[in-house]
Amino acid sequence: MDFNSKWIVPILIIGSVFMLVNASSDEDDYQRCEIAVNNWAASQLSQEVKEDKHTLRDLLFFLHIPRTGGRTYFHCFLKKLYSSKLECPRSYDKLRFNPRKAHCRLLVTHDDYSMMTKLPHDKTSVVTILRNPVDRVFSTYEFSIEVAARFLVHPNLTSAMQMAGRLRKKNNVVSTLDIWPWKYLVPWMREDLFSRRDARVSQNLNHVSKDSYNMEDFAMPLLQYINDPIALDIVHNGATFQVAGLTNNSNLAESHEVRMCVQKYHSLGDSVLDVAKRRLDNMLYVGLTEDHKGSATTFAHVVGAQVISQLVGSNSSMDHQANNITEQSYSHAASESQHGQHTSISIDESPSNIPTADGEFRKSEMTVGKLMESYESCIGNLRKSQSQRRITSLKRISPVNYTKEARRQVPESVIEQIISLNRLDMELYKYAKKLFAGQHEQTVQKLVSAVI
Numbered sequence: 001m002d003f004n005s006k007w008i009v010p011i012l013i014i015g016s017v018f019m020l021v022n023a024s025s026d027e028d029d030y031q032r033c034e035i036a037v038n039n040w041a042a043s044q045l046s047q048e049v050k051e052d053k054h055t056l057r058d059l060l061f062f063l064h065i066p067r068t069g070g071r072t073y074f075h076c077f078l079k080k081l082y083s084s085k086l087e088c089p090r091s092y093d094k095l096r097f098n099p100r101k102a103h104c105r106l107l108v109t110h111d112d113y114s115m116m117t118k119l120p121h122d123k124t125s126v127v128t129i130l131r132n133p134v135d136r137v138f139s140t141y142e143f144s145i146e147v148a149a150r151f152l153v154h155p156n157l158t159s160a161m162q163m164a165g166r167l168r169k170k171n172n173v174v175s176t177l178d179i180w181p182w183k184y185l186v187p188w189m190r191e192d193l194f195s196r197r198d199a200r201v202s203q204n205l206n207h208v209s210k211d212s213y214n215m216e217d218f219a220m221p222l223l224q225y226i227n228d229p230i231a232l233d234i235v236h237n238g239a240t241f242q243v244a245g246l247t248n249n250s251n252l253a254e255s256h257e258v259r260m261c262v263q264k265y266h267s268l269g270d271s272v273l274d275v276a277k278r279r280l281d282n283m284l285y286v287g288l289t290e291d292h293k294g295s296a297t298t299f300a301h302v303v304g305a306q307v308i309s310q311l312v313g314s315n316s317s318m319d320h321q322a323n324n325i326t327e328q329s330y331s332h333a334a335s336e337s338q339h340g341q342h343t344s345i346s347i348d349e350s351p352s353n354i355p356t357a358d359g360e361f362r363k364s365e366m367t368v369g370k371l372m373e374s375y376e377s378c379i380g381n382l383r384k385s386q387s388q389r390r391i392t393s394l395k396r397i398s399p400v401n402y403t404k405e406a407r408r409q410v411p412e413s414v415i416e417q418i419i420s421l422n423r424l425d426m427e428l429y430k431y432a433k434k435l436f437a438g439q440h441e442q443t444v445q446k447l448v449s450a451v452i
């Protein structure tokens with residue numbers, strides 16, 4: 001027997017023992033994950049209150065999923081209804097969430113559903129808007145780059161970052177860079193845009209492809225973006241994770257383990273989807289970005305009408321009630337910072353010429369009809385200023401331009417990848433469409449019977 005064959009058997013044995021150990025620790029890990037996810041799902045489902053979900057409660061929590069058009073609802077509906085006094089501190093960043101604020105009746109935030117642990121659960125109505133996941137991913141990509149491109153006025157990354165820091169300190173405002181998920185996505189793209197610009201300058205590159213989503217001399221191609229670990233962490237299935245309370249911005253410690261488990265073992269995602277669907281079931285309102293008109297009308301009749309009667313009808317008792325909710329339930333340690341408190345203008349996100357409610361209508365004279373009227377003119381202005389900002393910003397990386405025609409150049413394989421990376425969101429969106437159809441139908445019927 002030569003040396004080789006003598007050792008083959010033991011090596012084979014050792015090898016298979018290793019494989020067995022590995023397999024069983026994989027199995028253990030899967031089981032650990034399965035238990036974590038199931039325990040989490042069971043505890044979440046047991047907290048769901050169901051009764052009377054159609055009635056607006058004392059606090060309205062607008063769970064704002066990024067890039068669903070929530071800003072127009074905030075500026076053009078909610079700010080017409082709630083005075084800034086009634087608005088909870090902008091808690092886009094949890095460090096700035098000041099649970100002590102009295103009188104607060106409206107909370108609009110990109111925080112996920114775990115924010116409910118800080119709110120009076122049975123006195124809170126939740127509303128949200130969902131969007132086709134493919135369009136949401138496109139829009140997230142475009143907005144990450146759009147905001148990052150604004151920094152290209154600076155000669156280099158260092159000076160861009162210094163200037164941004166100084167501006168934020170000085171103006172004491174909430175900037176896009178403070179807001180999850182932009183606080184990760186924008187710096188990522190900003191660094192990327194600067195390095196591409198530096199490379200263009202030093203190598204004199206100027207390759208221009210026809211596809212704006214794939215011009216690597218100017219910006220990170222979409223295909224690269226969607227496959228980056230950061231996007232896997234916070235973009236894909238983002239709506240499901242946000243509604244479930246499992247984003248990487250979650251307030252609950254156990255969320256992070258559950259999220260990692262679901263990202264690792266995709267089959268465990270179904271439990272998360274179940275929780276998210278149940279949450280949507282219990283919301284006061286679920287809108288769809290795509291059905292803009294129907295969503296706005298339903299919002300005005302379902303949410304708007306109730307806010308009007310709640311705030312105007314109980315005019316005198318309102319402040320007392322508000323005080324009471326806040327005192328009972330926001331009893332946590334207060335956050336140090338007060339500056340989230342004002343409806344601050346973000347240097348990056350909200351144009352300063354947004355029409356505001358105050359003074360435009362006396363709240364007591366508000367009706368659903370007037371609300372819709374003011375909404376229509378408000379969104380016109382908002383869109384104009386948003387599109388102006390976008391054009392100005394994208395000029396800095398021209399010829400990149402995110403237009404409808406450009407979108408048609410994107411290969412089908414990329415779209416298919418987005419769909420498969422967003423399996424949970426695709427399902428949730430389908431479900432939301434069904435819910436919305438039911439709710440919209442009810443609204444229409446109520447309107448018709450009111451006329452008769």
Ligand SMILES: *[C@@H]1O[C@H](CO)[C@@H](O)[C@H](O)[C@H]1NC(C)=O
Nearest residue numbers: 154155156157158159160162
């Ligand atoms: C960045 O730009 C600033 C302002 O022009 C300049 O003072 C600084 O030296 C530059 N830094 C680098 C690393 O090029």
Ligand SMILES: *[C@@H]1O[C@H](CO)[C@@H](O)[C@H](O)[C@H]1NC(C)=O
Nearest residue numbers: 184229230231233234248249
């Ligand atoms: C959230 O995601 C970003 C981007 O991947 C990452 O930098 C950050 O550390 C994550 N936060 C947590 C709490 O996991």
Ligand SMILES: *[C@@H]1O[C@H](CO)[C@@H](O)[C@H](O)[C@H]1NC(C)=O
Nearest residue numbers: 311312313314315316317364
């Ligand atoms: C609302 O409050 C104002 C001033 O406090 C009062 O004059 C008015 O009568 C109140 N309206 C209702 C409906 O309670």
Ligand SMILES: *[C@@H]1O[C@H](CO)[C@@H](O)[C@H](O)[C@H]1NC(C)=O
Nearest residue numbers: 317319320321322323324325
């Ligand atoms: C707060 O609520 C309690 C009952 O929950 C009530 O007795 C009290 O008068 C309320 N306070 C105010 C200021 O409305």
Ligand SMILES: *[C@@H]1O[C@H](CO)[C@@H](O)[C@H](O)[C@H]1NC(C)=O
Nearest residue numbers: 391394395398399401402403
């Ligand atoms: C990008 O497209 C928009 C809409 O088609 C257009 O108004 C804008 O001028 C374009 N920007 C550039 C830099 O070409």
